[in-house]
Amino acid sequence: MTKRPVQELRFRLAYADCDPAQVVYYAAYYPWFERTSTEWWYSKGVRLDKMVESHGVAIVSRASGCEYLATTRVFDLLACRMYIGRLGETSVTFNFEMVRLDDQVTVASGFNTLVTITPGEGPTRIPASLRELLQVGGQ
Numbered sequence: 001m002t003k004r005p006v007q008e009l010r011f012r013l014a015y016a017d018c019d020p021a022q023v024v025y026y027a028a029y030y031p032w033f034e035r036t037s038t039e040w041w042y043s044k045g046v047r048l049d050k051m052v053e054s055h056g057v058a059i060v061s062r063a064s065g066c067e068y069l070a071t072t073r074v075f076d077l078l079a080c081r082m083y084i085g086r087l088g089e090t091s092v093t094f095n096f097e098m099v100r101l102d103d104q105v106t107v108a109s110g111f112n113t114l115v116t117i118t119p120g121e122g123p124t125r126i127p128a129s130l131r132e133l134l135q136v137g138g139q
Contacts, residue, residue, distance in 0.1 A: 005081035007040035010101065013076045022074040029066055029108050032080040033096045037112065040082055044133050055127050057116040062091060066110035070100070077101045087134050090123045091115045 009032065017028040041048055052058050072078065078098055085093035091113055098108040118124045126134070 003083055005083055005097075007036050007043070007082040009036045009039060009080045011078060011080070013072060013074050013078065015074055018074045024072040024076075024107075026066075026068065029080075029096075029098055029110060030064065032078075032098070033064075033066075033082075033094070033110055033112055036080045036082045036096065037094050046130070046133070052119060055130055056118070057124055057127060057130075058119055059114045059116055061112055062115045063113040064111060066108055068108050070105050070107040072098075072100060072107045078107070084134055085111065086113075087126075087131070089125055092126065092134050 011032065013024060013028075015022075017024055019025050038048060047054070048059065077100070079101055081097045081099060083095045083097075085095040087093075093111055093113045096108075096110045096112075097106050098110075099105065100107050115123050116126045116130070
């Protein structure tokens with residue numbers, strides 16, 4: 001990715017992230033993607049648990065994926081870097097890179113597409129207040 005990340009979280013892999021061979025378990029990156037995006041929202045003053053009250057919408061995951069590019073093992077120090085990808089009328093895609101910090105190798109890349117909904121009604125346009133954060137954050 002060529003743009004600068006809008007958010008980065010650093011962490012060290014633990015036994016709980018790995019399989020018995022001490023290689024990262026394939027699904028272990030997804031919680032880090034979510035933590036990184038939650039920290040970004042929180043840093044912008046948006047509490048996901050209060051989004052309906054503050055913005056009139058909730059966000060739900062529509063699609064996600066991950067490509068595994070290099071092996072990582074217990075105790076590797078990683079950074080989860082988040083970028084704002086496509087911004088649609090009702091959805092936004094966050095892109096992620098997992099980078100092993102000791103050699104700067106991208107070990108995985110992933111995405112999560114989120115949709116704004118009105119609870120009980122379905123997809124709705126991203127409110128202007130949130131769209132502005134996403135547009136500024138994506139530059």
